[in-house]
Amino acid sequence: MGRDQTGGLELPDAPGFGFGLGFSVLRDPLRAASPESVGTWRWGGAYGHAWFVDRARGLSVVAFTNTLYEGMSGRFVTELRDAVYGALEVVQ
Template identity: 55%
Template sequence: MKLPEAITALVTGPMGMGDTAFSVADTRRLVVHYGDASPRPRRLTGDGNPVRLSPGRIFNAGAFPSGGAGMAGPTGDVIRLLESLRTGQSPVLDAPTTRSMFDIQARTGGLAAGAGWEFGFGGAVLVEPETAGTPQSRGTLQWDGAYGHKWFIDPVRGLTVVALTNTAFEGMNGRFPVDLRDAIYRSL
């Protein structure tokens, strides 16, 4: 079974994530992608960037289905998946496997997402909030993507947060996701 078919059969189908896939046929469904530049972001065209990005590949159903950088889906689908992990009510994973997503699987001294973070099966797991300089709780799971998204699950505070932007790399690891995170925790 090829990766797109496996993901549909094993994850997005059972989760009811009908708008999440490795390609998008209707170009009107996506926004223009931008990359960091000064004094303002610039439109990404797929060339001339310090990191090779190809925003147009999502419209090519024949492109290699990259599990790490090749899917698109709406916020609702992403939240549905992440909430199933936070609540332990996943239709695709049993409870022990879901819990293991939040367990440290590899200690790398901060390579996962900086100081205070280590790798879990589901992304980066926060082990030392003070070292990381974050208000998030120990055990928070997070990940991000180069095209400008960031998400985290704080099971202690009952939070699932998803930010989907169209700016690489600001939306992933710039001021915006930090300011958003901090504003959320200040409001609690």
């Protein structure tokens, strides 16, 4: 389920990502401008939830908000991701 199933096809609005069985899968962190590991799964919902699983780092993050699209794919999701990975860098 967590493997890219798109055979190298790429959506223009999601560089560096493929798609597994139910969620996006990070293929290229550089193209995606992401600190996440290759193979990280992520998705969100229209009413403001977002989640990602970075198995390489043993990390799962789930956020529930009441922000409609902002909590699904807006700036909040990117800022949450960056805060989590930034905190990991400080700890290590």
